[in-house]
Amino acid sequence: MAVRDFMQVPAIIFIKNGTYREKLLIPSQKTNLTLLGESAEGVVITYADYSGDTAQHSTYTSSTVRVQGTDFTAENITFENVAGRVGQAVALHVEGDRATFLSTAKPILTSRPP
Numbered sequence: 001m002a003v004r005d006f007m008q009v010p011a012i013i014f015i016k017n018g019t020y021r022e023k024l025l026i027p028s029q030k031t032n033l034t035l036l037g038e039s040a041e042g043v044v045i046t047y048a049d050y051s052g053d054t055a056q057h058s059t060y061t062s063s064t065v066r067v068q069g070t071d072f073t074a075e076n077i078t079f080e081n082v083a084g085r086v087g088q089a090v091a092l093h094v095e096g097d098r099a100t101f102l103s104t105a106k107p108i109l110t111s112r113p114p
Contacts, residue, residue, distance in 0.1 A: 005029040010077070015077065017042030023064060028096065030069040037076035040103045050083035063093035075102040
């Protein structure tokens with residue numbers, strides 16, 4: 001679904017239950033965005049990159065989902081990185097200001113860029 005850049009009003013993307021094996025980038029121009037899952041256990045966004053893999057990912061580039069836009073909300077979604085015990089692996093990396101997470105099924109680590 002396409003969302004306009006620099007939205008002044010909230011845009012909501014509804015995600016049906018399912019396991020989505022892909023990397024997701026929400027760039028800085030995508031503001032006021034909400035990802036609303038059908039259920040926290042039923043909507044899973046997953047990938048398996050890790051720091052030091054053959055693609056030479058770092059901890060910060062290993063993330064399954066990277067959020068750079070401000071005023072981001074995620075509700076009823078599980079973010080995961082299933083790389084296992086092979087190196088540091090991040091499920092969700094948030095760089096934008098004012099991110100809200102409601103009814104997520106796993107712990108979340110957030111950080112500001114250096």
